[in-house]
Amino acid sequence: MSAGGLHPSQPFPDAARETLADAQMRRNLRHAAGTIREKRLRAVAEVANWEDIRTQGASIKDTVLGNLAEHLLELEASVKRRGGQVHWARDAGEAQRLVADLVAAQGVSEVIKVKSISTDEIELNAALEARGIHATETDLAELIVQLAEDRPSHILVPAIHKNRAEIRELFRHKLGADLLTDDPAVLAEAARVYLREKFLTTKVAISGANFAIADTGTVCIVESEGNGRMCLTLPDVLISVMGIEKVLPSWADIAPFMQLLPRSSTAERMNPYTSFWSGITPGDGPQHFHLILLDNGRTDVLADKVGRETLRCIRCSACLNVCPVYERAGGHAYGSVYPGPIGAILTPQLLQLEDENANSLPWASSLCGACYDACPVKINIPEILIYLRGQITPHKTPNAESIAMKTAAWIFNEPHRFEGAIKLAHTGQGPLVQHGAIRALPGMLGGWTSSRNLPPFPKQSFRELWRRENEGEQ
DSSP states (O other): OSOOSSSSSSSSHHHHHHHHTTTHHHHHHHHHHHHHHHHHHHHHHHHHHHHHHHHHHHHHHHHHHHHHHHHHHHHHHHHHHHEEEEEEESHHHHHHHHHHHHTTTOOOOOOEEEOOOOHHHHHHHHHHHHOEEEEEEEEEHHHHHHHTOOOOOOOSSSTTOOOOOHHHHHHHHHOOOOOOOOOOHHHHHHHHHHHHHHHHHOOEEEEEOOOEEETTTEEEEEEEOOOOOHHHSSSSSEEEEEEEEGSSSSSGGHHEEEEHHHHHOOOOOOSSSEEHHHHOOOTSSSSSSEEEEEHHHHHHHHHSGGGGGGGGOOOOHHHHTHHHHHHHOGGGGGGGSSOHHHHHHHHHHTTTTTTGGGGGGSSSOOOOOOHHHHHOOOOHHHHHHHHHHHHHHGGSSHHHHHHHHHHHHHHHHHHHHHHHEEEEEEETTGGGGTTTTTTTOOOGGGGGGGGOOOOOOOOSOOOHHHHHHHHHOO
């Protein structure tokens, strides 16, 4: 991707206010997300034991996370045994240097890339450009974002915010393609012609990984276009960057995910292209394989008993496609490579709750629970959102809202304070009452009356009425 990274440049409410003004983006997103959502429901309904498979997937992930260090060491030994090399990266900077050094050692200035959100997380493309190395994205949506010098807005469909007419103009301008229509097949053919030469002439490829199997050292990528297969087989050198939570113990453990991932992401029964490779094979495929295991905050997430559930995520994006907040605000509003509900809990945790802008993301939710229902590995996103809000709030700088809430809590905590406040409100409400209702409150309280009227405070509260009637009986 042309840009990325974890750090939002501004708080979510400010960014969302800007994206909501883009009517074309909202129309594109509503159409695309709605189509994917309906297709996914049909694909999931075909599987009678879908809930059992979800439970199995969640259980496997929890087992891995419970003993992650042992599985990673086994993966390292297996990859080395098959002729590959393993590197450990504690953070984004270390991962950038590792990849750039490996590419520079080959004496090349250009690489091709398979779609990889891990490399977007570490902002690899910009780091390579700083070393004089240009990375060409080969996934169609990623290529569109890169050519447009734009930012991705969806985990699975990075260019979901663009329509076909916009893409046609982009290809005409950047690729010099003479396109008479915006038919998807015509657009895909223009990209295919452009990428063909890259596949055949580029010596180094960079990929991510969907899964890695510890006991065999096998790495797996699932994709829909075949560009990944070209990158994984044609170049001489393959460098894969993988988050440490992607490891699975054995081949048997990958079976449920091969059912959960395609149906949850693209609503397909099976991915068109699923590639597995184990180390290197003389005379067949890349002759040098490097696996970079990326931490970048994941061990801190793992140490949190509530938040660690986030690391079950298989990056299917099902939670994005059902989220009402994401559908209206769009992916750019989140400011991170991880948008939507999963991004709202993953991004602030990877940044250890220290980023002021990322800390606004747990509030980017209506808590409707649709993301929890859609998640194929049963991540309880609403529960983690509430948990993170509780973790972040004590560290926030006091503002008018928080001071007002603390004052309200102090008043509600004692009956005599509450009754005094009611009497004070009744006395002071006079100028606000018009035709038997309060139609507009001043200042920040105006939000309450922007779309509704409030009844005026009564002359006598329920407590006073109760007390008077009881005294009358005595």
